[in-house]
Each structure stands twice: as C-alpha cells, then as structure tokens.
Amino acid sequence: PNQLTVLGIESSCDDTSAAVVRWRKETGGEILSNVVSGQTELHAAFGGVVPEIAARAHAEKLDLMVEAALRDARVTLKELDAIAVTAGPGLIGGVLSGVMCAKGLAAGAGLPLVGVNHLAGHALTPRLTDGLGFPYLMLLVSGGHCQFLIVESPDRFHRLGGTIDDAPGEAFDKTARLLGLEQPGGPEVEQAAVAGNSKRFPFPRPLLDRPGCDMSFSGLKTALLRARDACIKREQGLREQDRADLCASFQAAVADVLAEKSRRALAAYLALNPPVPMMAVAGGVAANNLIRARLEAVCTEQGTGFVAPPLALCTDNAGMIAWAGIERFRRGETDDLTLSARPRWPL
Numbered sequence: 001p002n003q004l005t006v007l008g009i010e011s012s013c014d015d016t017s018a019a020v021v022r023w024r025k026e027t028g029g030e031i032l033s034n035v036v037s038g039q040t041e042l043h044a045a046f047g048g049v050v051p052e053i054a055a056r057a058h059a060e061k062l063d064l065m066v067e068a069a070l071r072d073a074r075v076t077l078k079e080l081d082a083i084a085v086t087a088g089p090g091l092i093g094g095v096l097s098g099v100m101c102a103k104g105l106a107a108g109a110g111l112p113l114v115g116v117n118h119l120a121g122h123a124l125t126p127r128l129t130d131g132l133g134f135p136y137l138m139l140l141v142s143g144g145h146c147q148f149l150i151v152e153s154p155d156r157f158h159r160l161g162g163t164i165d166d167a168p169g170e171a172f173d174k175t176a177r178l179l180g181l182e183q184p185g186g187p188e189v190e191q192a193a194v195a196g197n198s199k200r201f202p203f204p205r206p207l208l209d210r211p212g213c214d215m216s217f218s219g220l221k222t223a224l225l226r227a228r229d230a231c232i233k234r235e236q237g238l239r240e241q242d243r244a245d246l247c248a249s250f251q252a253a254v255a256d257v258l259a260e261k262s263r264r265a266l267a268a269y270l271a272l273n274p275p276v277p278m279m280a281v282a283g284g285v286a287a288n289n290l291i292r293a294r295l296e297a298v299c300t301e302q303g304t305g306f307v308a309p310p311l312a313l314c315t316d317n318a319g320m321i322a323w324a325g326i327e328r329f330r331r332g333e334t335d336d337l338t339l340s341a342r343p344r345w346p347l
C-alpha cells in the first residue's frame, strides 16, 4: 500500500493513551492525534504506581481516549487499516485492558490487530520523528528501563547492556522522595540542582571500572541517603543549599555514568560501520538537559548524529505504538484474537 492509517493504544504503565498515525510512501509518518491521560494523582499517596488502581483507571479511560484520538484525527474506525496495541512488557492488568479494548475494536470493525512490544515502540520512535535509517544506536532511559540497543530492523534489536538494578528515572524519583521533593522526581531534582555544587558530594560512579555497557544505579541512592543524613545531623535539618548540592552531585554522577557507557556503546556500534551513524534517546530521563547535553557531546566527539525526539514522544504515548504497529504491518506481520498480554517480553 502507499498509505496506512493506524490507531495505537498504550496502557502498560500509568498513562492511558490512544493515537492515530498515518504513513505515506512519499512522506513517511505523520501523527494525526496523540492523547494521553496520566494517573499521577491516583498513585500519589502510595509513593509508586499501584497495579490494581492503574488497571481500573485504564479500563475506565480507554474508550474515551480512543474516541478522542479518532475525533482529533478526524478519522472514523472504517478509515483505519489496523489497530496496534501494546501487548507487553508492563503491568499485566493495564496491558490486558489495552489488549481487550484493541481486540474488541478490531473484531467489531473487521480490522487487523497488531501487537506491539512497548520497548520496540520507544526504540522505533526516531524513525517516525526523524526518519532514521537502520542501524542506529538507541539509549532507552526512563523510570522503568535503561538499556543500549542497536536497532537493526523493526524486529531486531541487539542489546549491548543495561542497568543491573534500578533505572535512572527510578533513582531520580527516589532521590526526590529522600529530599522531600515532589513526584515525578526527575524535573524536581533537575530544577533544584541548578543552584547546587555538583562537586560537593563525591557519589559513586558504579561499574565504570568494569568493561561493557552494564550500569547500576541503586548504590547511588544509598550514598545519597548517607550524605543527606550527615547534613541533617550536622545542621539539625536539611538546608536549601544542602538539598541543591545533593541534587547537583547526584545528577552529575548519573550523567557521568550514562556518558561514559554511551561512549562504549557507540564504539561497539561504530565498529559495524553504519552508513549514517546515529544515536537516539527515548524515555523520560531524556528530558534532562545535563544528560542530554553530555550524550550529545559524546556523539559529536565521535562524529555521530544525535537525535532526541520531542519529549511528548520520548515518554509513554500511543503515537509510538501506532508507529511500531505500522512498521510491523508493512512487513505483513499481524496478530489474531489469540494475542496475549505479556508482563515480561524482552526485545
């Protein structure tokens, strides 16, 4: 076909989202609509996403999101070519809600169903936003994920390494919690770090002494906790400047680790002699200005292009799922109504 219009559905964590994306042979992908409804307030009191609450909220919101996505795109169900849905990995209740919704729509409208791996959705986004060709290097850094992938085709991802414990976003969120800042912690910590001294606390840079691209961020949290308690003990409370210095020192440690491991991942990728060397980022942590700048510097130093899609497409959204669905569908890959939801689904 010369043109495809696909509805995407995403509900694997705490965002309920639906989107319509159109692909044209001459012009590539175009997002016609992409609506996202978050659940931050629902989980705020619990200090983390509660799976049961998330699943119920998805089930309540999905129909409305699909309706809004179709309306915004000025597209009817009949004009769609397929329905794409996140089939995992993620919180199983949420994934199931999305898969059930997609199956109902596909069966009702007689449309093909395309199950999408959520991580593939993130990893393929730079092809939608910047038309990247294969292979490119991807760093996926979010609240739940942290890995380097060489993206070779819509369904071939070579994993170079990743976190062996926490994801960086999770570390930002925990840091914020330890310092009495709001959730999600990333933007709060970044903001507080502006006025801070990043050299005051020599936090660890785990695994830098070991070869390879694996990372670790859980030790950082323990170091931060100790430094915080030392400040509190010394001054009978946490002063504004201490908080800023802790945030700046923490952020610098995360940025150092990501930059150095990116340098190594880039070397492994460049050894493949890619025709157009490109590195892209995805995930909420890609919003961080220091981290973004450090990664871009590593790329520039190695003669590699650097792509950071707009933030709304870096974080969880159904636009990336619709796009990944288009990529699969164009290769003739579809699923039937036996498609199952998978809590774990490595690329």
Ligand code: KG4
Residues within 6 Å of the ligand: 013, 141, 142, 143, 144, 145, 168, 169, 170, 172, 173, 184, 185, 186, 187, 190, 283, 284, 285, 286, 287, 288, 289, 314, 315, 316
């Ligand atoms: O991709 P995302 O929206 O959701 C998933 O985790 O799948 O990423 C959210 C994560 C949160 O942990 C949040 O604290 C982090 O991204 N984040 C940031 C920034 N903005 C969001 N981390 C560091 N700096 C930021 N500016």
Ligand code: ZN
Residues within 6 Å of the ligand: 118, 122, 142, 315, 316
């Ligand atoms: Zn995600």
